[in-house]
Amino acid sequence: MRAVICKEYGPPESLVVGELETRPVGENDVRIGVHACGVNFPDTLIIQGKYQFKPEMPFAPGSEVAGEILEVGSGVKNLKPGDRVMAMVGHGGFAEEVVIGAERVMPMADAMSYEVAAGFPMVYGTSYHALKQRGQLQPGETLLVLGASGGVGLAAVELGKAMGARVIAAASSDEKLQLAKEHGADDVVNYSEGSLKEKVKELTDGKGADVIYDPVGGDYFDECLRCINWNGRLLVVGFASGRIPKAPANLPLLKGSSIVGVFWGDFVRRQPKDNTQNFMELFGFLKEGKIRPHVSATFSLDDAPQALNHLVSRKATGKVVVKVRD
Secondary structure (H helix, E strand, C coil): CEEEEECCCCCHHHCEEEECCCCCCCCCEEEEEEEEEEECHHHHHHCCCCCCCCCCCCECCCCEEEEEEEEECCCCCCCCCCCEEEEECCCCCCECEEEEEHHHEEECCCCCCHHHHHCCHHHHHHHHHHHHHHCCCCCCCEEEECCCCCHHHHHHHHHHHHCCCEEEEEECCHHHHHHHHHCCCCEEEECCCCCHHHHHHHHCCCCCEEEEEECCCHHHHHHHCCCEEEEEEEEECCCCCCCCCCCCCHHHHHHCCEEEECCHHHHHHHCHHHHHHHHHHHHHHHHHCCCCCCEEEEEEHHHHHHHHHHHHCCCCCCEEEEECCC
């Protein structure tokens, strides 16, 4: 099958397009004909050997796909050839086909295009788990979202509004903040223009935010520790800035606040029923128009390296998708 192949660790330019052998379908597996694959920050790490999971070479990156089931194993009863599905595959998505365990496959919502579905599971799954299970966001609370125009950030903005919160969106440019406002943000903060801490304090009458969603890390995490409300929850989602911060223990002590880790991938494995319920609720939000997935750029399979660079260069808003077939 045709695929984007990582033969040695390196930048996106080191990837090649060629033929990659497909594996057989096991008893509890399905084979998906991939129509589209979402592009995510971990994809940029896995090809450099910087991710916690290192596939055997050669491999195709690409962690989430949408497509049509081509074949099912003898033990699979709830899925059949022809079903339109999306799946978290870890790697292998930048290819014409992928074989994956049936438990990691979900039917697509009827109204979804393949491009939207390919960019849906990771960002909405992560953000809803973060806000619901980890942040326990309540109606009327104030939610601060960093990186608010990116994939997970924009999803968090929408979900925060759907859950009844006041949402403050923070990003590095007015253009990105405008997108966040179009997706429901009540207030915005350009953190390239002065102190994030002071601006959030001003917007909250000195109290700070109740829940802070941080996929950025670095210096902004440090500021978040100083603009969180009493009993606030600071959600550690990722480190797109490149620096993993260290927290002075006295700050959460003084605020009675919590630093809460968010690892959606392991949540899916450990609490599959809760994850399924989350997606049923997400599909409800989608049907009601409370969330509107935003795909900002689409690339062909041949141009997958450019898609990864588009993400690395911080040019992307919402989701970037590689279209594998029509």
